[in-house]
Amino acid sequence: MTTTFTDETRERAREIIARYPADRSRSALLPLLHLVQSEEGYVSPAGVTFCAEVLGLNKAQVGAVATFYTMYKRKPTGDFLVSVCTNTMCNVLGGQEVYDTLSEHLGVGHDETTADGTITLEHAECLAACDYGPVMTVNYDFFDGVDPSTAVGVVDELRAGGRPMPTRGARLCTLKEMAVQLAGFADERDGAVADGGPGEATLRGLRLAQEHGVSVPGFDPNTPIRSKAEADKEAAKAKAAAEAAKPATPVQSGDATGKAGTGERTPAAAATGSTAPDVKAPDDKSPQVRAAETRQPDAETAVPDAPGTKVPAETSPPGPRDARKAEAAGVAANEPAGDGKPAGDSTDAQERNLTEASASADGANNAAATETGAQK
Numbered sequence: 001m002t003t004t005f006t007d008e009t010r011e012r013a014r015e016i017i018a019r020y021p022a023d024r025s026r027s028a029l030l031p032l033l034h035l036v037q038s039e040e041g042y043v044s045p046a047g048v049t050f051c052a053e054v055l056g057l058n059k060a061q062v063g064a065v066a067t068f069y070t071m072y073k074r075k076p077t078g079d080f081l082v083s084v085c086t087n088t089m090c091n092v093l094g095g096q097e098v099y100d101t102l103s104e105h106l107g108v109g110h111d112e113t114t115a116d117g118t119i120t121l122e123h124a125e126c127l128a129a130c131d132y133g134p135v136m137t138v139n140y141d142f143f144d145g146v147d148p149s150t151a152v153g154v155v156d157e158l159r160a161g162g163r164p165m166p167t168r169g170a171r172l173c174t175l176k177e178m179a180v181q182l183a184g185f186a187d188e189r190d191g192a193v194a195d196g197g198p199g200e201a202t203l204r205g206l207r208l209a210q211e212h213g214v215s216v217p218g219f220d221p222n223t224p225i226r227s228k229a230e231a232d233k234e235a236a237k238a239k240a241a242a243e244a245a246k247p248a249t250p251v252q253s254g255d256a257t258g259k260a261g262t263g264e265r266t267p268a269a270a271a272t273g274s275t276a277p278d279v280k281a282p283d284d285k286s287p288q289v290r291a292a293e294t295r296q297p298d299a300e301t302a303v304p305d306a307p308g309t310k311v312p313a314e315t316s317p318p319g320p321r322d323a324r325k326a327e328a329a330g331v332a333a334n335e336p337a338g339d340g341k342p343a344g345d346s347t348d349a350q351e352r353n354l355t356e357a358s359a360s361a362d363g364a365n366n367a368a369a370t371e372t373g374a375q376k
């Protein structure tokens, strides 16, 4: 099944997985679903299989996530996904009229695609731009304050091969190209990120803060934003420095099958076919461990939460907790699936449950028999 995906997609999959701690790779599922959608235009059965294989999940687990979020499409989608907000605010301002007009003009209903494969139309719930209503998006870029005639103008231009400029944000790309960005890869088009500024309603809070002299202490608005390439370079440098600081360990030989020494290839490396080394920031603790350590740096003494957080009063001080032990116990109790069974559903557990159930049934029968005997 995975043969349907290109080498580029496999390499990108590996890059996405490498962004997460090794024992938390299943967190990469959301961007991976966008990635497979970027190749096929929707999350196909092959895409579900691919994600399950690279993450060691079963297909039911991947399918449960893919069918929960509306951004993952379950059937082939047009080049341009036109979403019209028909939620309360937009509806009051004419959103339903916009949707109905487009539906009639294009000859398609909700979640349907025009015969030429250009446009897929959908109703959308609140698109978080109520102050610009009624709004519609094309591949998640906003067209604010639309009416039936401007909306029809946008779709006609798209079908004629044009690229109307959204009101805000970067210039339009196809849905597949947008899925690459949603998977966490930069928009590589020249100057694309410099397109379109935020709308005035979005900036209103900023203007008020400036007017009243409200600012975040120590924040420099001119702090440069690092590009991904710069961030990757710094992460690789930090990782190399951390490796160099470690005590030397015996070097194990590798072979052409992709096995390094006695270590097996990770599921991600095996599925993506890549042998390139992982580049990951050195701090690869799980979020739970990091949060626990932040709350209790010495794991001996409870520390209060951030100012403003209400900490429930305790009558006795909490006992010492070891975040790492708690994490290890949690992981041991929740083994990853990947063998077709639901996570944690081990044969041992099933046997134990069955034994306990039959023991308690026997107990109940014996008690009933005793009671019946006593009555006699």
Ligand code: FES
Residues within 6 Å of the ligand: 085, 086, 087, 088, 089, 090, 091, 125, 126, 127, 128, 129, 130, 131, 133, 134, 135
């Ligand atoms: S109701 Fe349409 S964006 Fe919120």
